[in-house]
Amino acid sequence: MENRLPNIFLLVCQNKREFTVRELALQMAVSTRTIYSDIKKLNEMLEAAGYPVINADKGKLIYEEPLIIEFEELIGSTSNFVLSNQRFRRLRVIESILLSGDHFTVEDLVKELDISRNTLLGDLKEIKEIFRFHTIGMEALPFKGYQITGNERSIRNLLILTISEDPLFFEDKLEKRNSQFLYSCEAFLDDVAKRLNVELSDVSFQRMLVTVWVTYARLSIGKWFPEGPREPLTREEITFVERKKELEELFGKEVPVDDCFYLANKLGEASVVKYEELLSEKWLPFHLVTNEFIEAVEKEYGFEAFLTDSKLYEGLLNHLRPAYKRALSSEWAENPLLQYVLDHFSRLNKAVEKGAKVLEDKLKVTFHEHEISYFTLFFASVIERNEKQVRRTPNVIIVCNAGISTSEILKSRLQSIFHVNILGTFGVRNAALWLKEHYPDFIISTVPFRFRDIPVIKVTPYLSDYDIKEIQNQLSFLTARIHISDVMNIIHKYVKVEEDQLPHLKNELSIYLGITEKSQLKKGIYQPMLKEILTTELISAKFEATSRDEAVTESGRLLVHKGLAEEAYIRAMIKNVEVNGTYIVIAPGIAMPHARPEEGALDIGLSIVTLKEPIPFGHPKNDPVKIVVGLCAIDHQSHLKALTELADILMDENKVERLIMAENAEQILDIIKEESL
Template sequence: MKERTRRIFARFLRVSTPLTFEDLSKEFRISERTLRNELVLINEYLAENNYPVVTTSRGEGMKLVLPDKETKKLLAQVGDNKEKDYYRPDERFLALLLDITDTTKTTLLYEMEGKLQVSKSTLDEDMRKLRQYLNQYGISVESLTKQGIVLQGDERSIRSMLFEVINSMTDIDQLMRYTDTVSKFVLDYLDRKVLQTLGKHYDELLKKSNVETNHVYRNQITLFVAIWGRRVQEGNTVSELTKARAEIKEGPVRNFVDSICADFSLYPSLNEIKYITFTIESLKPKDMNSSFDWVAAQLLAIQLIEHVEKVTGIPFSQEEEDLYEGLYKHITGLLSRTKNDLQVFNPLKDTIKETYAVIYNAVACFSKRIEDYTKKALSEDEIGFLTVYFSTSASRMNQEEQDVYQAVVVCNHGISTGKLLASNLKRQFNIEIVAVLSSYELAFIDKLDVDLIFTSIPIEYPKKPILLLNPILMESDKKEVKAFLFEHQNKRRTISNKLDATKLIQDVLALIVDSGGTITQESYEKVEETFKQHHLKINTREIQPMLQDVLTDSNILLNQEGQDWKEVITKVAMPLLQEEVIEGRYITAMIKSVEEFGPYIVVGKHLALAHARPEDGVNKLGISVMTLKEPVHFGHPDNDPVKIVFCLAAVNSHSHIRIMKSLVELIDDTEKLNKLIVAKDMRAFNEALHGNPPIQDIQSEQKIQ
């Protein structure tokens, strides 16, 4: 029985409600005609083994009715079916590639003909396609007298190619669960025990350090490190002549790499350690303290939200902080990955593209702005990830007045996908999702006050009712959920909606100040966390300062001279230095950052936003601005020369979001920007920036009158 037939068969075995041809054809992305042929094969198998066949009820759909014991028995048989069909072209491609890549043995084409059960002409055609595919990576296939067929090319390119090929055909979860042909070929090259051990190291050293929270990224890192380890063991190393991209820093990632080297007896060069450390850092999402792109990511996140809201008509700007925070963190990682040709694969991208077409297309339209920044094309996988954040937000905004079931979601496709499933369950079925867990966190269910479990992967948990669903709900899933809830309607509860406590937290903070206390970043975060623990919703944007609250007249410098970009950065930062908003080392850090990473601070036409990381010498939130008498070149190919420069001093990733939003509006408003650039005095500048004269000027006018 073929793999697709087994998966469709398993779908019938796992559901209790009728399935329609329309549901299944969408779910498995095949035509109804093909599906009917698959159903014939399934019924033939059932009849041959003396089981009832799949029956059809008019107006309802198809259903397979079996006792639980027989269902489990068949599921085991379907999963363990070893009947071998001829290899598909994609399977032959993978087998050829991995056999040639394995430098511990000699690959001879006549031997591959027998292994793959194909003729010489077919194998010649397969080799032609393989050569054509590898050409895009700058990799060639050569035939050497003693070594047989080998790959020749840059080692970095070979590793990236292997990572992308394997990722596009399978994933770690599938490798751990299934025994299909693709998994077999991959596991012949990357041992299952090796992958399990790498996953264990990840959970012990990276997950517990809060370096990563998304299961998809865990899989990406595990796979890439497995490929790296295999290549290093075989003596295939990156060139020592190539300059390492970054220095090695102490921390969880370095500890992770060290533990792997010790466990597998690897003795890589310093250059190799730098290479794999940098790769892991690039694959995982970033926060503001680990990426020089953090401000660019914030600008892009704000612009993306505004764009998608405009295109779709959905008021995303009114949504709580989760949307912005999720997008911002994802985009920081995305920028680093895209710039360094590292690809994250989204196993649900086709389903996301179809199910959320309007949002997906809006995000895809905006991707040009991201590509302008990275100078690289943005993949559909990344667009799919960004779409999920918006889909989750839209589902959350549409959720019902009351949630009457309490449940947990288990999903291994990634935290963002799990949240999407949770939001859809809440919106469509009055289900309160208490937590989204991975398969590695099942032990936490005992500690949660839940009655039902919804999962996108097969799990065993006898204590509570379980329903297996697709990560993105299909029509057949919705029918399953309705029947499941009806069966367990005695589990209903009445739960109140979260109240918006933004005004309450403002009053509490004011009381602390009135009583002689002070509000620090640490104390504020503790108060905020207390509110969240009591299910009180806080819109943090409402308690953030606006641009006019922070940008005082003393921090505005007009019509200034600057010999070069270094002098410009130094000069615009001086008001903040004099007010002790920043320390002197912050100016040095801003200049060093541009020297190292280029003119990325030129974020708009003629506009630069100078900044460094908070830990480089920021004491409190502040901003200054300077217009230039003569434009200065920073080296940006599109936005030079710079005519106006802001200096931002931020203490964290969120307290200045309203300020960033004002700057985004300024970048997109050419007319307003030009008025600022040509302003001759403070009054004209403030009128152009804020739409009205400064307060002190209004008071002066009132006195004169």
């Protein structure tokens, strides 16, 4: 960045005073997110040049010893490092190739990158394999150089990935006017996100910024999507199409509608940290499958609070849509906490992986292990919220082949330094036999030893300072919590408890031990069946509506008349249709208007209105609407069982046709009840 990076470098790295991220953001009229991104880039440059990095701790920026070099000198040294480092150099070669159009020559690349011909030829062999993995061709043409072939989407995706991994791409490549172009792209993206009521994560925002730049760069060399026009369906597509002229002014050239769709799709794949509840395509399937997913994980893992935690449901629902879109594109979001999840939530992650089969089967996608680990973190947060950390003394064993005197000395030292429960000392063979029936928290061994996934710390018999530090680290990571499920499992090993006594025993133990789960202290979320909530009073057959709003109002009136909602709920339903009109139409001929629980919902309710004459709702494919289903719910989950049953009926074309043809409420209810028998 032409202006900001040198200024930040001057203020933070050549000054003894402490700065805050907020202070710099105000001074430079940018967001704190942008400052954090700039600090990350500066640190990559400093590290590449062999200088200490800026310490960013809790919003404070500290640089211990001021540097006396100029910013230009820093850029020069890091640029040389990039070209001398094989990985970074190959990133630069890929970038140059994909930004050159259909053809390139070795001579052009040698001149542009200032590297030797032999080095470049060696790099091209490896790059050709990378291209093949991304279904991009690189063929030699006699006397012309090389030709690049492949799907435009694949080329752009690889270019975005490459630039995102190149820490100094923009600093090395962009002139001042292009730096201003990036700032304008940043402002455009901020405005789009605001329009969509989403807040992107920092990583996602930077990836989207690269995506916008790559789209501009590819259009500049005459590369666009040849797919042809189609109706925008997703909220992101509609927004980008509406902002097409603004995007063209930003790019200074025509932007085909399919390039708008590409940008919209990439935004749909982006992870968010905040998402207002606006409907999108597949909103109903996402709601229903999220509930099934939670139930599947709870069944596998056995933690009841999963079923009643609204934050879990909302978090998974918000994460599922971008994760689904990434899976459709055979991409995934890299989770920097993957190894932490595998190390500390191994059993939970396996349960989530099994439960995710529900998502994969219903949505027809496959989720990468990184995406699975993100799902696991949502479930882990429920455990954190619902379990009080009652610490117990960690259980360890000693494995030592040097004889009883050595093992006793080691045992004595361990007990004098650490608060641990040593279950025994063993040789390697006996330890393996003992571990078949026991499970300590970790193992301390004087010899190389491994057993299943139990952590092992190899130490010297006299326990050096390094050994002590390693054990302290292990203890700091070990929560050593008391889990009520573990207590119940121990009881089951020795005592047969009657089925009707189990809930009372579990409740008393958890209260006594101070680890009561919230789900045990409050009534779980009851999900009534469709036949329990749908009556003839909630059904209107052959209703004569002259407009969309009349049809929606009738579905709401039935709910109000039954005492399931206030009058204000009808107004909220109409407003919601105005905002989310396209997505209210969930299937051909079927609309499902509703509003948020706090907008006047009093209880769970479903109403069914069949229309005498179909009414257009504005959906490009599913119009006109013949059946309107009014939905009323007091939370995000209690209505899902009934809604699932109704959705199954509405997916049956024969059933739908019979509902439309029914003359009165009684006939409609009979058709519904057939499915519930």
